[in-house]
Amino acid sequence: MIKVSKLVKRFGLKTILKGVEFEVAAGEFVGLLGPNGAGKTTFLRILSSLSRPSLGEVRVAGYRLPNQAAAVRRRLGVLSHQPLLYGDLTAQENLEFYGRMYDVEDLPGRSLEVLEQVGLASRRNDLVRTFSRGMQQRLAIARSVIHDPDILLLDEPYTGLDQDACAMLDEVLLAIASEGRTVVMTSHDLARAANLAGRFDVLSRGKIIASAARKDIPKDGLLGFYRQAVEQANIEMERSNVSKR
Amino acid sequence: MSLNAETKARSTQGQTSFFKSMWAIVWKDVSAEWRSRELFSAMLVFALLVIMIFNFALELNIRERNEITAGVLWVTFAFAGTLGLNRSMAVEKDRGCLDGLLLAPVDRSAIYFGKVLGNLIFMLVVEAIVLPIYSILYNTNLFQGGLILVILLGSIGYAVVGTLLSSMAVQARTRDVLLPILLFPVILPVLIAAVRASSYYLQGQPMDLIQPSLNLLMAYDVIFSAVAYALFDYVVEE
Numbered sequence: 001m002i003k004v005s006k007l008v009k010r011f012g013l014k015t016i017l018k019g020v021e022f023e024v025a026a027g028e029f030v031g032l033l034g035p036n037g038a039g040k041t042t043f044l045r046i047l048s049s050l051s052r053p054s055l056g057e058v059r060v061a062g063y064r065l066p067n068q069a070a071a072v073r074r075r076l077g078v079l080s081h082q083p084l085l086y087g088d089l090t091a092q093e094n095l096e097f098y099g100r101m102y103d104v105e106d107l108p109g110r111s112l113e114v115l116e117q118v119g120l121a122s123r124r125n126d127l128v129r130t131f132s133r134g135m136q137q138r139l140a141i142a143r144s145v146i147h148d149p150d151i152l153l154l155d156e157p158y159t160g161l162d163q164d165a166c167a168m169l170d171e172v173l174l175a176i177a178s179e180g181r182t183v184v185m186t187s188h189d190l191a192r193a194a195n196l197a198g199r200f201d202v203l204s205r206g207k208i209i210a211s212a213a214r215k216d217i218p219k220d221g222l223l224g225f226y227r228q229a230v231e232q233a234n235i236e237m238e239r240s241n242v243s244k245r
Numbered sequence: 246m247s248l249n250a251e252t253k254a255r256s257t258q259g260q261t262s263f264f265k266s267m268w269a270i271v272w273k274d275v276s277a278e279w280r281s282r283e284l285f286s287a288m289l290v291f292a293l294l295v296i297m298i299f300n301f302a303l304e305l306n307i308r309e310r311n312e313i314t315a316g317v318l319w320v321t322f323a324f325a326g327t328l329g330l331n332r333s334m335a336v337e338k339d340r341g342c343l344d345g346l347l348l349a350p351v352d353r354s355a356i357y358f359g360k361v362l363g364n365l366i367f368m369l370v371v372e373a374i375v376l377p378i379y380s381i382l383y384n385t386n387l388f389q390g391g392l393i394l395v396i397l398l399g400s401i402g403y404a405v406v407g408t409l410l411s412s413m414a415v416q417a418r419t420r421d422v423l424l425p426i427l428l429f430p431v432i433l434p435v436l437i438a439a440v441r442a443s444s445y446y447l448q449g450q451p452m453d454l455i456q457p458s459l460n461l462l463m464a465y466d467v468i469f470s471a472v473a474y475a476l477f478d479y480v481v482e483e
Binding site: 048049050052070071073074076078080082083084085086087088089093097098100101102103127143 | 341
């Protein structure tokens with residue numbers, strides 16, 4: 001469903017992604033882990049067609065980016081730590097607006113359906129600016145699936161949420177993932193990622209440095225897997241710097 | 246939460262229609278503004294303050310009033326318009342909504358023209374309120390067909406260029422000061438032509454004298470609409 005090879009992204013003289021290789025099968029839920037500044041958000045922005053790759057090949061749902069971006073966008077749902085919602089519109093109006101942008105049919109029915117799924121049907125006529133952060137994030141999930149995308153990209157969806165809101169978000173994300181969607185999620189919250197994802201990739205210093213299926217990682221061993229991968233990458237970086245000198 | 250297969254098959258084909266997505270953006274901007282009235286009230290209050298200040302600062306006789314009316318009007322529209330343009334794009338940027346628009350499978354020029362139409366509507370509403378108040382304060386009849394046409398053409402040019410430049414300026418930390426610095430040099434031909442045409446209309450000058458300014462306004466609107474159409478994709482690209 002997603003295939004990335006030799007992906008490089010540069011901003012001016014700074015190289016953020018240095019030859020990323022990444023592949024996700026249909027229906028897979030991948031947790032993309034990595035320290036701050038590893039390039040996770042940049043990577044997701046490229047997958048979502050918001051940013052162009054400097055080099056390399058990116059294919060999403062069989063379409064090549066950035067050339068076939070419109071076809072990719074129709075099959076993608078994106079959820080980030082920002083809700084991408086308009087505070088002066090009601091929950092229903094926000095969904096209907098995005099639904100129109102995606103040419104969704106039977107908009108009132110469809111928006112009510114997704115609002116029920118995220119538990120906000122009773123607040124559909126309230127302005128979004130009156131919502132708590134957790135409610136906004138649940139509405140953002142409804143926004144991201146209004147057009148029933150095959151692929152969901154989740155960029156730090158738990159940022160700024162309290163424990164109750166996180167637990168509720170877990171339930172909604174599990175329900176969405178169980179519908180057979182392909183999901184890529186970046187998160188610093190390893191415990192939550194461990195509950196949701198079936199595979200974990202670690203992105204550090206602009207490269208995927210480790211990848212393992214959940215079944216291959218011992219219970220409660222995700223933190224160890226992650227730390228080992230990042231430390232190994234740091235050691236290799238040091239060695240590479242020494243040999244260059 | 247899945248759509249049925251038939252609906253989904255229809256919705257996975259290509260881009261959403263240009264006009265459908267453009268009107269969706271206009272509807273969204275007008276609905277949000279109808280609720281908050283933040284942008285509109287800021288523009289209107291500012292515009293009224295400017296004409297009041299000019300009214301009290303320049304104690305003019307009737308002949309002088311006719312001569313400076315066009316200048317005062319366009320200074321008011323230009324400054325009030327800048328406030329509106331800044332705010333209109335800031336709303337998209339601050340909550341990440343611009344990304345939401347760019348993620349939709351729509352022609353990006355539909356996003357641009359949707360924002361232009363929204364900005365134009367706000368400007369025209371403010372102008373429609375300012376004109377009668379100005380007429381009363383300065384004892385000048387501004388409700389003339391020719392003058393309305395000039396205001397419409399000038400406002401279109403202003404919204405076309407202003408929306409493009411505000412989508413550039415909004416990426417910068419100093420967007421509030423950056424927009425006027427970028428906008429006014431580019432919009433100068435519109436302001437000169439609009440002031441000249443408005444002034445000639447108010448003075449009852451013959452059409453021969455007015456026509457070149459009208460032509461310039463129309464040409465400017467068409468050329469900059471085409472330029473913005475071609476450039477907007479690159480402006481919003483990361």
